[in-house]
Amino acid sequence: MEQSQPRSFWRRDVFSTHHKVIAIQYLLTGVMFLAVGGVMALLIRWQLAAPWQPVPIIGKLLFREAGGAITPEAYPMLFTMHGSIMVFFAVTPILLGALGNYTIPLEVGARDMAFPRLNMVSYWFLFLGSASMLASFFVPGGAAGFGWTIYAPLSASTEMLPGWGQDLFILGLALDAVSILMGGINYITTIMQLRAPGLTLRRLPLTLWGLFYSAVLNTLWLPIVASALFMVLCDRRLGTAFFLAGPLAPHAGGQVLLYQHLFWGFGHPEVYILIFPVWGLVGDLLSVFSRKPAFGYKATVLSMLTITILSGIVWGHHMFTSGMNPLVGKAFMFLTITVSVPTAIFFLNWLGTLWRSAIRLTVPMLFTLGVVFVFAIGGLTGLFNALQTFDVYIHDTYFVVGHFHYTLAASVLFGTFAFIYFWFPKIFGRQMSSRLGKLHFWLSFVFLNAVFSVMMFVGLHGHMRRIADATAYEFLKPVQHWNVFIGWAALGLGLSQLLFFFNFLYSLFRGTPAPANPWEAGSLAWTVPSPPPEHNYDAVPRIWCGPHEYGVPGLNNGDWLSQTDPRAKALAKS
């Protein structure tokens, strides 16, 4: 059954319905935005390290009117766009768009996603959303400046922020939300419906479980934030007052806190939306590179399910100082800290996988171990934020910023790199340089920890987030030199990424050709050539075992079984 493939350039490489092409489109879009968001982060750190000084090298280009310096009006645009671009246009396209689209059909033994056209539309909605976000920089008044949380009434009143940049931002996010929603429906359907014979739910790679729960959370919660954004837009342009109250809107009886409930109702699950694919990937890669089955597979999947449920009922821990009833806060605190139970099971299973294993320290393995390390810090510092009394002090300080960068930036970034280094040979048919990759890991590891741990330290001292100039405050004078330190470390982190970009581009054209299975991985995708043929599988594969059959005793050649290896039949019987 040979499908007819479109041959024209536009249908094959641009408006493609093919999952592997779409995955690469997502990957390139995401990596491009990763660079844009990263440069914004460096500009933010420059402003904090050397307030109101002209930005070296690129300042004259970006902030011409102010003589190369960042203005008070430009600074909120920087942190707003940095946050939104990183979360919605860099990490989401890479970890859901690219990882999901590339791996799901290959790992379930399908030729494409369940809804290929929806898949194409999903990517182009992201493209339109990106265009809207980027266009917002060039309209009068500049890009959005209300912070990535878009809190009303700052966002909901044109008296506060009149520019059309704010509206383009909301439109961009809404388009992206539609894109992610369509992707989520596709992932769920493909994983549930298109699995090859023998591929039971207990034999799915953990990456797919991560993507699955992530998609479930997206389809549940994204519509809520999308509606909230639409209500903000109505408040801005159509004269409604969903979120307007007080002297600013004496005629209106809106509810300011309602917006926060709606936003964080999505905003907290978003953390898990981004981290689940990484957790799944970590589970799989630890197993591949320690040559040992994933420890406690079922408990790991059940823990993910537990967190999926819990994540929907903990959002109030973002609102301890909002004026919400403290008794409600207590309930949210307790629910939040119970998340540590499934998380502890995750960590124990990861350690269990490494216990008495045979570890190969490849580049993807280094990044995987990096995730375990930085997520331990990110997860444990979450407990501090969950404690109501302590959170009241550190809420909206750099302690929070450091914490969520450990979970969302550090863990997710390392997960992204683990994904790219691991899947690059399969996607592009070439190997990335291992030596450059290791250098990239160690430099990133050192600088990243320097940046985010010191952020938490200055936050402990009370350093507020989103302020453009800490030297305006007497109590922050003792920590200003740490802002300079973070600036240098951030620059180091940024420059280390050049190694990655060089490695990526060089290997794309000059890397050594990769065999079908360079990592000796057991999952289905590694049974096809690198890169896989357009139709993935010549015949529907038959699956005999789980994806983690490493170190299997009693095999006469090799120590592992591919999921399609018929020898696994005997294994299951014995």
Next chain:
Amino acid sequence: MQQWGFPVDISTTGYRVDRLFWLALWLTGIAFALVVGALTYFLICYRARSDRRAYYTHGDSHGAISLTGGLALLVFLLIDVNLAYHDHAAWQAVWGAPPSAKEALRVEIMPEQFAWNIRYAGPDGVFRTADDVTTINQLHVPINRPVIVQLSSKDVIHSFFLPNLRIKMDAVPGMVTSLYFQAKTSGTYDIACAEHCGFGHYRMRGFLVVESREAFTTWMVGQSKARPPDSSWGWNWGGAA
């Protein structure tokens, strides 16, 4: 009292917040050390060698599941429940026992972009009367006397943050929120806005002046009382007003 990593604590209850931090740091620090210790040990001892093969187990035996579940339960009891218990106790001290309106000084604060409008009831002790005292960015309070602050906002959300007293509370348009504190060290300290409120957010700084009862009274007398009552001010203080 100066604690490592924190700004000076001038409140009667701030030490509860700092102690909570150290407790959480100890508990999570031990957990972190155990995880990283095990990770390092496994990385050193279980490197791939040609003469050794990994121990083949799926970790789904009853023993493995009980061990994992047991350790997770231990985390829950020793860290989670422990911290929640101490947080509750600290909350009672910092937030749970507001002083009576009679003994406390009452202040209304109505921030706007980018300043703190502060209002005292004046000698008659009643808000929205002609003798109210209003200031901008200057919050004077007597030492060792409880202060109750009620907050609302003229425009967007601001957050009233007193780093040296370890408390903050959002000022939300259309809502009245409150907090209380008692300062025990005299001096001038920062009031900061902790919620992004626009391009001037970073310079929305106020001053908390803690002074003796006499100095406070003298200062209060010297303030102008010329401002007419503003309809946006003077919220319900319950039976206290």
